[in-house]
Amino acid sequence: xxxxxxxxxxxxxxxxxxxxxxxxxxxxxxxxxxxxxxxxxxxxxxxxxxxxxxxxxxxxxxxxxxxxxxxxxxxxxxxxxxxxxxxxxxxxxxxxxxxxxxxxxxxxxxxxxxxxxxxxxxxxxxxxxxxxxxxxxxxxxxxxxxxxxxxxxxxxxxxxxxxxxxxxxxxxxxxxxxxxxxxxxxxxxxxxxxxxxxxxxxxxxxxxxxxxxxxxxxxxxxxxxxxxxxxxxxxxxxxxxxxxxxxxxxxxxxxxxxxxxxxxxxxxxxxxxxxxxxxxxxxxxxxxxxxxxxxxxxxxxxxxxxxxxxxxxxxxxxxxxxxxxxxxxxxxxxxxxxxxxxxxxxxxxxxxxxxxxxxxxxxxxxxxxxxxxxxxxxxxxxxxxxxxxxxxxxxxx
Numbered sequence: 001x002x003x004x005x006x007x008x009x010x011x012x013x014x015x016x017x018x019x020x021x022x023x024x025x026x027x028x029x030x031x032x033x034x035x036x037x038x039x040x041x042x043x044x045x046x047x048x049x050x051x052x053x054x055x056x057x058x059x060x061x062x063x064x065x066x067x068x069x070x071x072x073x074x075x076x077x078x079x080x081x082x083x084x085x086x087x088x089x090x091x092x093x094x095x096x097x098x099x100x101x102x103x104x105x106x107x108x109x110x111x112x113x114x115x116x117x118x119x120x121x122x123x124x125x126x127x128x129x130x131x132x133x134x135x136x137x138x139x140x141x142x143x144x145x146x147x148x149x150x151x152x153x154x155x156x157x158x159x160x161x162x163x164x165x166x167x168x169x170x171x172x173x174x175x176x177x178x179x180x181x182x183x184x185x186x187x188x189x190x191x192x193x194x195x196x197x198x199x200x201x202x203x204x205x206x207x208x209x210x211x212x213x214x215x216x217x218x219x220x221x222x223x224x225x226x227x228x229x230x231x232x233x234x235x236x237x238x239x240x241x242x243x244x245x246x247x248x249x250x251x252x253x254x255x256x257x258x259x260x261x262x263x264x265x266x267x268x269x270x271x272x273x274x275x276x277x278x279x280x281x282x283x284x285x286x287x288x289x290x291x292x293x294x295x296x297x298x299x300x301x302x303x304x305x306x307x308x309x310x311x312x313x314x315x316x317x318x319x320x321x322x323x324x325x326x327x328x329x330x331x332x333x334x335x336x337x338x339x340x341x342x343x344x345x346x347x348x349x350x351x352x353x354x355x356x357x358x359x360x361x362x363x364x365x366x367x368x369x370x371x372x373x374x375x376x377x378x379x380x381x382x383x384x385x386x387x388x389x390x391x392x393x394x395x396x397x
């Protein structure tokens with residue numbers, strides 16, 4: 001069996017092409033999602049003090065980063081159709097480098113916001129194309145595994161971000177953004193070196209209405225909304241919740257490492273999906289996100305509780321991201337990138353709204369109360385998803 005024209009043209013074994021692509025994809029996605037996307041939340045308390053920004057303004061900037069993410073998602077399809085599947089991942093890496101540098105040297109909130117939004121586009125550019133790239137370089141039975149490996153690269157990104165948080169203790173929060181820009185540069189090189197050039201059919205759209213309207217896509221899309229909102233709230237406000245509890249922002253480094261450790265569970269997501277089905281694995285992931293936010297809300301200054309929240313969240317977050325890729329590919333096999341992009345777009349809409357809403361309500365209710373309410377809602381959503389997933393499994397049986 002061969003992987004198709006890509007492997008044959010390069011004279012490489014199919015497994016070698018797939019493995020090299022997965023490693024490069026893990027680096028690109030790991031930096032974009034594990035570092036660039038959440039560096040703003042990590043540095044939020046210091047940015048607040050240094051640039052004297054209000055809760056509402058910080059929430060608007062955080063929402064802006066996810067609006068940039070949505071913009072990247074919407075432009076990924078047209079660019080891939082014009083220049084090939086590797087082009088969006090290259091542009092995304094470049095946006096990460098330039099955006100992070102702008103934030104690192106930002107003299108004002110306006111420049112910081114511009115850089116943060118540009119950096120935020122990186123995640124939108126880079127994730128979806130790998131669904132189609134993996135389709136081209138690997139046989140069907142290896143694709144779920146490679147997608148899980150690519151998604152789990154985010155764990156390494158979290159560890160690097162934690163290291164940068166410790167380094168910033170001896171300097172400035174700007175070092176976090178400088179280090180992230182350097183990591184994005186390395187990932188960009190790996191992308192160009194190891195990911196083959198793959199043209200796409202010009203007729204494939206980034207988001208066809210047939211995808212959204214398809215009955216098979218309804219549950220994956222709904223799951224993406226809940227999952228994305230949980231990701232945004234936790235990573236945007238976790239560091240602020242830690243400092244509100246009287247702890248040093250350095251504890252956030254422990255949080256990101258803990259998320260990375262249990263996030264390695266995502267390597268076995270394809271096995272869990274094969275055993276339980278994507279709907280029920282997704283339900284567990286959303287429930288884990290909710291439990292983590294609830295723990296973070298009641299932690300106060302307790303490091304063990306914060307650590308527990310991080311460990312629980314890591315498994316739900318990382319496995320949940322792999323579920324999006326696997327579930328959409330199963331639901332719409334005619335175009336995995338199209339289906340994946342559709343899920344990411346609807347998820348991005350909830351990501352844009354969540355920080356602004358939290359920023360508006362924080363002065364009135366307090367961050368802890370809002371985290372508890374959001375976590376409780378996520379737990380309830382996970383329970384409903386589990387029941388629906390169980391019904392779906394019985395119907396399939």
